[in-house]
Amino acid sequence: MGDNGLPGGLAWEEFVAASNRYRHTRNMGGTRLLELLTWSGKQWLLPRAYIEFLDRWALREEQLVDQxxxxxxxxxxxxxxxxxxxxxxxxxxTRCPPCSGAAFRSYAGHLRGVQYDSARRRGTRPDDYLSHLCKERQAAVWDHCHEHGYVRGPLCGSCNNRECKSLPYRFLQSGGTQHLLERHSCLEQRTLPPRFRLDVVRTHLEETERHGRCRTQPYAELQQEDPNGGHQFTLTCRWHSPSRWTKDVTASEAAMLVRAFVDAVQAPEEDPATVSPASDS
Known part of the structure; x- marks a missing residue:
């Protein structure tokens, strides 16, 4: 802090310019916070009425969140x-899962194989259904494969954002694989959309590759992709950094890894009640 109480000894004009560089620091509660500050010679002060306003604003925000x-x-x-x-x-x-389940239908795949732009899809409302992923909220949109245009199913806004913005492998591990396989050709070919295929391969390398005898899982990053569909990854040991090496994965090897992943997801879970106990002999 400088003698004027500002970081780095900035002048007031410099401090205002630096703070206005980022949108989230420009105001608070719709007011221009910086313009109300007063330097007492020892500390920065704000008007009492402004502090009371912020307290009322925070209280009202909490009330709205509760509602x-x-x-x-x-x-x-x-x-x-x-x-x-x-x-x-x-x-x-706002609707709880039991009320949503009572008010809306579960999607049973009646639009599987239908193009998103088709009249059949346009004649069906997504908000008549539960979200196909979480099965807890009313759906808002028809999700579809952007590569081939086929409908996958109805999703609520939260699930739709999760598919688009979450880490691909995390989405697959949290039940998203079955939803992606609603595009029938993916299911028939035992494959996934491109960004998910790539992440299956990357995760496999992190689980199987090691730096010598080190047991620490490395970090894999796509280095380049060749025209034939192969990939070259750079792997970095998280323990012996900066130890790095490359790993080439051919298109056929990548396809085999994705098929194995899809098959594992599709395999029926074994019911413990049907498993015979091991003999004592």
């Missing part, structure tokens, strides 16, 4: 994080 957690059908309050509020075609709604 948004209440199911519009049965009135019970949902969790603070990862709540039941979701976007629909007419705005936002």
């Amino acid at each position: 948004a957690r209440v199911c519009s059908s049965c009135g019970i309050k949902g969790p603070y994080w990862g709540g039941w509020r979701s976007s629909i075609s007419t705005g936002y709604v």
Whole structure:
């Protein structure tokens, strides 16, 4: 801090210019915070009325959050994080999973193999269904394969964002693989969309490759892709950094890894009740 209480000894004009560089620091509660500051010679002060306004604003925000957690059908309050509020075609709604299950139908795959732009899809509303992924919220959109244009199923806004923005392998591990396989040709060919295929291969390398006898899982990063569909990855040992090496994966090897992943997901889980106990002999 400088003698004027500002970081780095900045002049007031320099401090305002630096703070306005980032949108989230420009205001608070819709007010211009910096313009209200006063330097007392020892510390920066804010008007008492402004502090009281911020307290009322924070209280009202908490009240609105609490209201948004209440199911519009049965009135019970949902969790603070990862709540039941979701976007629909007419705005936002809060509805608990049991009420959503009672009000909307589960998607049974009746649009599998149908193009997103077809009249058949346009005649069916996604908000008549539960989200095909979480099965807890009313759907808002028809998700579809951007590579081939086929409908996958109805998704709520949260699930749609999760598919687009979450880490690919994390999405696959959290139940997303079955949803992606709703595109029938993916299921028939035992494959996945390109960005998910790449992440299956990358994760396999991290699980199987090691730096010598080191047991630490390395970090794999795509280095380049050849015209024939092969990939070259750079692997970095997380323990013996900067130890690095490359690994080439051919197109056929990548396809085999993806097929094995899809087959593992499709394999029926063994019911423990049907497993015969081991003999004592």
